[in-house]
Amino acid sequence: GAGVSQSPSNKVTEKGKDVELRCDPISGHTALYWYRQSLGQGLEFLIYFQGNSAPDKSGLPSDRFSAERTGGSVSTLTIQRTQQEDSAVYLCASSLVGVGETQYFGPGTRLLVL
Amino acid sequence: QQQVKQSPQSLIVQKGGISIINCAYENTAFDYFPWYQQFPGKGPALLIAIRPDVSEKKEGRFTISFNKSAKQFSLHIMDSQPGDSATYFCAAKGNDKIIFGKGTRLHILP
Numbered sequence: 227g228a229g230v231s232q233s234p235s236n237k238v239t240e241k242g243k244d245v246e247l248r249c250d251p252i253s254g255h256t257a258l259y260w261y262r263q264s265l266g267q268g269l270e271f272l273i274y275f276q277g278n279s280a281p282d283k284s285g286l287p288s289d290r291f292s293a294e295r296t297g298g299s300v301s302t303l304t305i306q307r308t309q310q311e312d313s314a315v316y317l318c319a320s321s322l323v324g325v326g327e328t329q330y331f332g333p334g335t336r337l338l339v340l
Numbered sequence: 341q342q343q344v345k346q347s348p349q350s351l352i353v354q355k356g357g358i359s360i361i362n363c364a365y366e367n368t369a370f371d372y373f374p375w376y377q378q379f380p381g382k383g384p385a386l387l388i389a390i391r392p393d394v395s396e397k398k399e400g401r402f403t404i405s406f407n408k409s410a411k412q413f414s415l416h417i418m419d420s421q422p423g424d425s426a427t428y429f430c431a432a433k434g435n436d437k438i439i440f441g442k443g444t445r446l447h448i449l450p
Contacts (some may be wrong), residue, residue, distance in 0.1 A: 230383070261440075268346075268442035269384070269429060282436075317383050325436045328374070331383030 228252070230332035232318050238338045239308055247303040247335045251320030258301050259329060260293055261317040269317065275301065276324050308339045344432050346441030354449050359417040361444045363430035366411065370434035375404065375415050378427045378443075387428070388415070420448045 231250045260272040271285035295301040319329040374389035390404040403416040430441040
């Protein structure tokens with residue numbers, strides 16, 4: 227079956243512009259996570275969706291970052307008024323029933339803010 | 341208390357040697373410890389995982405050693421191969437949170 231897919235694979239934008247990153251989780255997975263990975267750095271947790279529960283937004287670095295998950299499936303991470311320090315790889319993962327189960331990661335979106 | 345400390349940051353091992361990556365945690369509520377492997381340009385993928393009721397788990401050339409009293413766990417790669425060159429992340433799960441270490445870049449010399 228298909229794994230987690232993310233689009234676009236690469237995004238170059240100008241400082242101050244808004245960007246939207248998309249994640250399609252594995253069908254049937256109720257949990258979805260967003261992470262940020264800066265060059266040579268670890269995985270920085272951003273946000274976690276579990277079923278119909280309120281998302282855990284505790285990792286979002288500023289109010290310029292937001293995410294939504296429509297219909298319990300596709301998720302969009304939006305970064306408003308992008309800054310150069312937002313340049314990173316944004317990874318999405320999904321798991322079957324929530325934290326603790328195996329997370330399946332997508333290939334990531336490489337964002338470069340000029 | 342929510343941190344997972346991983347070391348070393350980078351590691352170079354000769355082909356055929358043993359690669360060892362260490363992680364330490366503080367939160368005693370952690371109850372699941374996975375290791376992920378990430379190749380350049382790809383997302384991380386689960387490699388092997390352990391729960392704290394066992395002290396060791398082995399899958400092929402990969403072994404996790406777990407020391408509950410010391411709150412430490414490590415990944416051992418036996419007979420390391422150039423194809424093992426990747427970034428490895430340890431992680432710990434507890435209280436509905438999963439925390440990742442900062443990663444170890446492993447390079448196996450041919």
